[in-house]
Amino acid sequence: MPRQLHTLIVLALAALLLGCSGSKSYSKRGDKLDEAGLYAEAAEMYLQAARRNNKNVDAKIGLKKTGQMLLNDKLSDFFKNVAMGDNRAEAVATYLDAKAYVDRVAYTGVTLEIPDHYKADFEKVKAEHLVDLYNEGQALYEREEFAAAEKVFARITKLEPGYKDASSLQDVAYLEPLYRTGKSELESGNYRKAYAAFSKVMDKNSAYKDCNALRQETLTKGQFNMAVLPFTSNQKSSALAGKVQAHAMTALIDLKDPFLKVVDRENLDRILEEQRLSLSGVVDEQTAVRAGNIMGAQAVLMGDVVSYQEVPGQLRRVTKDGYESYKVQQVNKETGEKYFVTRYKPVRYTEFFQENKVVLSINYRVVSLETGEVMLSKVVEKQAEDHAYYASYDGNKDLLLPKLNGNVDLRDNARREVRTLLNAPREVKPMTTLLSEVLRATGTSMAAAVRDEVSAKLP
Numbered sequence: 001m002p003r004q005l006h007t008l009i010v011l012a013l014a015a016l017l018l019g020c021s022g023s024k025s026y027s028k029r030g031d032k033l034d035e036a037g038l039y040a041e042a043a044e045m046y047l048q049a050a051r052r053n054n055k056n057v058d059a060k061i062g063l064k065k066t067g068q069m070l071l072n073d074k075l076s077d078f079f080k081n082v083a084m085g086d087n088r089a090e091a092v093a094t095y096l097d098a099k100a101y102v103d104r105v106a107y108t109g110v111t112l113e114i115p116d117h118y119k120a121d122f123e124k125v126k127a128e129h130l131v132d133l134y135n136e137g138q139a140l141y142e143r144e145e146f147a148a149a150e151k152v153f154a155r156i157t158k159l160e161p162g163y164k165d166a167s168s169l170q171d172v173a174y175l176e177p178l179y180r181t182g183k184s185e186l187e188s189g190n191y192r193k194a195y196a197a198f199s200k201v202m203d204k205n206s207a208y209k210d211c212n213a214l215r216q217e218t219l220t221k222g223q224f225n226m227a228v229l230p231f232t233s234n235q236k237s238s239a240l241a242g243k244v245q246a247h248a249m250t251a252l253i254d255l256k257d258p259f260l261k262v263v264d265r266e267n268l269d270r271i272l273e274e275q276r277l278s279l280s281g282v283v284d285e286q287t288a289v290r291a292g293n294i295m296g297a298q299a300v301l302m303g304d305v306v307s308y309q310e311v312p313g314q315l316r317r318v319t320k321d322g323y324e325s326y327k328v329q330q331v332n333k334e335t336g337e338k339y340f341v342t343r344y345k346p347v348r349y350t351e352f353f354q355e356n357k358v359v360l361s362i363n364y365r366v367v368s369l370e371t372g373e374v375m376l377s378k379v380v381e382k383q384a385e386d387h388a389y390y391a392s393y394d395g396n397k398d399l400l401l402p403k404l405n406g407n408v409d410l411r412d413n414a415r416r417e418v419r420t421l422l423n424a425p426r427e428v429k430p431m432t433t434l435l436s437e438v439l440r441a442t443g444t445s446m447a448a449a450v451r452d453e454v455s456a457k458l459p
Helices: 003-035 039-052 057-084 088-106 116-142 146-159 166-187 191-204 211-222 235-254 265-274 285-295 412-423 431-457
Strands: 224-228 260-262 299-311 316-331 338-368 374-392 400-404
Touching: 003 039, 003 057, 039 057, 057 088, 057 116, 088 116, 116 146, 116 166, 146 166, 166 191, 166 211, 191 211, 224 235, 224 431, 235 260, 235 299, 235 338, 235 431, 260 431, 299 431, 338 400, 338 431, 374 412, 374 431, 400 412
Parallel strands: 224 260, 224 299
Antiparallel strands: 299 338, 316 338, 316 400, 338 374
16 A cells, blocks of 8 residues: 555544544533533533534434433523513524524434424514514615614524515615715816716616716716827937837826827827927927817826836856766675765756846926926836846756865755756847836836826815
């Protein structure tokens, strides 16, 4: 038998024995408690014993007896509550507690009995209790105490799903405060808060009152139109400036901010061409205001590529001294037994290192078309880099060991480092890939700053 399988079997048997032992212990405690007349405590001990070992017959017999006695006490309390007639809620709660106990015991395979007349009494008092709750919920709703009403209708739904229109009233009690909050925030010009409230309503019920129309009104009134004008640069970086603009637009759109609308690129290019603004570079605020107004924007994002640098790394190599292990067979002179010893021969291997890096610096600003003032101005510098650090060896890589102070380095971490270098990637990311990364990072940074600025101005 495989050692692992044997170990698992032993552990399983040990757990079973411990469970059985614990079960017997609980069962004996139950016997003593039962003898002392403490049947409620005895029932709990028997229940624990039966749950630990479902084959403990003595525990099940004891649970059947004492558990039924405990259940009868609970049912007796229920009957007293029903007879008093002044607290239907307590009567319902008492019966449900008794039923829950029956269900707990049933998991062990022991069945406790609730006489039919108790069941009939429960259905009657439950029906009366549901009427009480429903009237209470409606009264709270009419007083516009929506949170309290929602809790009452939730209790009804839990007690009897599908009872009258309790579920619908529960939803309304949840939705109506949000709906009113949305309307209030909309009237106050707090468009983002209004949108959030209306969205919660529509997540629950998309057809609730005129919520959809009000949410659209919120968007219409609070929407902020932004145009991204062409970035400028020196002649060498003219193509790069177009990429910066494209990534800025993409990042703004990816924010998925419902209140921030970006003027589409095709419309922007057409207007710029018509106005001959693309030829002039759109470098000053006055020209930006004129272009933005033509496009129906409230603000424009514009900027300059300050600098861009590509730093291609040269492949550097260093030859290292090491050792390759090998086995030598020897013979024990006294016994004639053959055995192997490990020897090490000096070898040389090569380590390589290369790093590529790009650095992009831009200056951008957001200009308000209402005032012509600069709302936001920042300089962003981003860089992306990647390196390859690996080793090459012409011999048996699995037997290569490094050298330390003139000797073989037999430390485990030294072995791992050499193996890692021998298996490390040998390609470094090209400049085009690094440029894409730095453009995405730059666009994301600009978009986040613009979103924060717009959010601050739009409640």
